[in-house]
Amino acid sequence: MDIRELKEKIKDLKVLFVDDEEEIRQGTGTFLKKFFTDVTICEDGAAGLEQYKKTPVDIVITDVMMPRMNGTTMVKEIKNINPNVFVVFVTAYRDTLDDDPNLADVDIKKPLSYEDLVEVLKTIAQNYSK
């Protein structure tokens, strides 16, 4: 699948990206904005949950280890509101996800490679083309 076709398929999906690192937010945000038209960025779990409650999204991409509220807690709360939300965990440590393996649709490991990212986008495209 051409990357441009991929972009066409997913560009209208709303995305919430949560990470406590400023530079990650910037870099990854820039990348996401190339594919998605509507990308909201928050700095931690609590802020992300607040944002979701205000403006619900289709896709949540989040870091796990964060101050105030970590990624998993936030995702659980969001899933309480909308269990069908598509979740991507961006982790450094696998074990933080052990308690609920089905919590995320996809999880990828830092640092993010281009292939990983394209794969995630493809999964999203497949998920929403059904």
Added chain:
Amino acid sequence: MLEDERTAQLRSNILKTLLVIFVLLGLSVMYVVNLEQNKALDNFEKSTHEYIQKTAKYVFEDITKKYIIVAYRLIQNQNIAHYVHTNDKEGLYQALKPRFEQLQRETKYFKTLHFIKANGLSFLRVHQKDKYGDPIINDRIMVQEIMKTQKTLVGYETGKYATVFRVLVPVFYQGEFIGSLGIGIDPNYIIKTISSIVKHKGALFIKKDNLKLYELDSRFDFSINNFELYSELDGKNLNIMKNLPKDFHFDGNYLMNYQNDKYLLYAIDLKNFKDDIHGKLIFINDITYKFHQLKNTQFQIALILVFFLLVVFMVIRFLIIKFGNELNKFYDSIISNTKKSETYLKAIEDNSSNIIVTSSAVEKQIVSANKRFYEFSGFTSLEDFQRQYSCICDLFVIKEGYLVKQMGELSWLEYILQNPTQIHKAIMKKGDKEFIFKVTSSKIDFEGQEMLVSTFVDITEIEEIKNRLSYAINGSKDGLWDWNLKTNEIYFSSRWKEMLGFTDEELPNSLQSWKQRVHPDDLEKATQDILANQNKETQRYENIHRLRHKDGSWVWILDRGQTVFDAEGNPERMVGFHTDITKQKEEEKLIQLQARRGEALLELPNYAQTLDEKEFIQKGREILENLTKSSVGFIYFVENDEKSLELVSCSSKMQCSEEVFDAQNKASILINTLRLKKPFFVNDYSTYADKMELPQRDIGVQRLIGTPIVEEGKVVMVVGVGNKNEDYDSSDVETLMLISNDLWRLIKTKRDTEEIKQKDKLMVSQSKNAAMGEMISMIAHQWRQPLAVISMSANNVLADIELDMVDNESLKESSKEIIYQTTELSKTIDDFKEFFKPVKKSELITPNKVFSSALKVVGKSLENNNVKMVKNINTAKEIQTYSRELMQVFLNIINNAKEILIEKNVPNKQITVTMDEQEDHVLISIADNAGGVPEDIIDKIFNPYFTTKKELNGTGLGLYMSKTIVEKHLGGMLEVVNENGGACFKMKLPFILPNEKKEA
């Protein structure tokens, strides 16, 4: 009338009778006087002869003594032996010449000084230097004799050229007879000397037999009855001689008339060295005057007789009464002349310090005694004495070994006379004190009566000294030796010999007895020391040497002595004592050995530390060889089966092989030791194998000692040394056992230490690995973000390319971002590099600064895990410490806290560090809020390999290493307590490091 007639008749009768009596008396008086005169003359002859004989005897003795001494001094002072030994005739001549000339100046009768070599050839005549090399031995029996006996000879001898009084003294060089020195004195010297004393002219006659050798003509050509005149004699006396009868007997005294004068001739024997008569001395005494004197006496007596008769006739009655007394007086006056000599003798007797007693030969009764006798006995006179006693022997104290009145069958006087060679002693008391006397008796003919003259010499003091000396010598622990350097005779006390295991009789009194028994290693030094003392180089002689005991062992002797010098400063004798110091020497040796053992025992641990096992055992063997003075040695390990041997160390000289000491090979005596589990020593190894009925092995081993090291009943090691210079004894075995056991102990300790070292090494590497893992994880934390940013920047560029959205601006931005992040990465690397940089030196730094450095490394990890770090720093004290190590401890504790916090997923994870200053240290506590350490393991968390962590990096060494660092390197203290809902690590760090404190 009748009365008158009768009276007249009676008177005439009396007168007739008286006349007859007077005539008879007169005749008998004349006879008696004549008899007494003859007797007096006879006495005179006898006493004069005796006087001459005595004088001659003294003169002979004097000359003998004098020239023996002269000869000895010449030998000693002029070093004759040396010149003869080196055959230096000229040297000897120059050495003797001044003395010879001096002796000749003293008396012109000093004729010859002659050295004759041991081969009987003349070596040097100082009086006739050019004549030498001629054989003397053929003609001169004295020379023959001295070559046989090597003893000093004295006597008259006639050679080819002269008759002399000769003194011949043997000369030795280093104990070997090398010849004799002869001195010849002209016999006229003796005649002259005697003549000057007795005032009579003398002549020398030599027996014709003895003149056979004489080559020169007799000067006077006069001989009589086998004797030939051999001296200067004036004409008158020569004529007197010529008037002697042809059978003149040359014996005793002889009265002769010559030209109306009367002469008495006295003969004195001249003897050769064998005491045979060689010649005669004749002294001529003109007694004409004496005869006249006697005649005068006769005339005086006749006058007195006439006067006496007249007086008697006039006072007849009184005369008759006093006749006896007057006669006595008369007699006395007649013999007063002869009494003179008796008074003279009496004076000598009285002046003697000895008791002299004369007894009658028959009755043995005391007839006279000298002054000393009365002084000693306390009697005032002979009569006083005779009132109580008749014999001096009545005063003798009866004691075994001393004279008593009756000696068996014989009286004491007869006993003395019959045993003239024996020394007789008697004890007499003065008050309570006993005095010892040496008693001599001789028979003399006194006025026709046989008398016995006894002399009592007081030897009490000598006896006491003798006893004391004998006690001192034989009672002493020391053995005495007394060496006459002139005769080379030596005396050893019985104690001296006893020290060497001999009885007095078993060992002869000769220098060889000593010399042959001195240890060959000691002889040279001892001889040197002795000579040094004789040469006055040392004040005292002192030497320690070994002497061979009768049983073959060595006796250590401390020999001390001193040389006695004669008036001229020549060594005369040397006296000294032997002290047996074997025991002290052995003790000394033992102490030395113990000291050396101690040294070895102190040395060994050092070697054990610095050398590897094989080198150490090698060293141990060398030390053992050294200690036991052995030249070879070996050490074997014994396997668990107690049969197989492993050669560990062997001296190159020995050629040990596994085969030789193979347990199956019964030839080795070492195997016996192994089996018997006992040390052994063999001092005759070469025959030992035969004795044990074993085949001959180990060629080249003479002596061997060995010991097994037994542990828990099993032999684990066998150690041996061999070929000492002397026999091994138990002290060597002791040394071997002592050192070997310590050797084994140290080998074991060394092995244990090696094991611990290996363990420690492992632990260090493990803890290093763990630390590395932690570091990597920390680096991962630090790098995660920059890496993520870099990768995202690259991803963005790629996405732009794929989406055809590339523009310069966004590319530039992404590149800048990547470059920025890489500098972040390299900064992190620098931080960690700093941490790993080894810093050996301590530095002055605040603990907070070290802690901050630690946070730089671990901070991100804490942040990533939501762990809050709270700091309560209450001190800015700079302490002297190793900051790198302290940082490692901080990191370790923080990481532990972080991990437990994550593991327990504690909400509000927090680590609190507090620093306070106390007295001489800083107290640092690092506390978490993870609930604390379970009580059942709190005591174990500092143990190595203890861990509760399930993750990969949990080696269980982190806290062990931390405690080690704080307590051993930083001189502080680290402990853990549970407080405020968590574990709290409390650390005390001193201001100054303990080892630096010492330096300060």
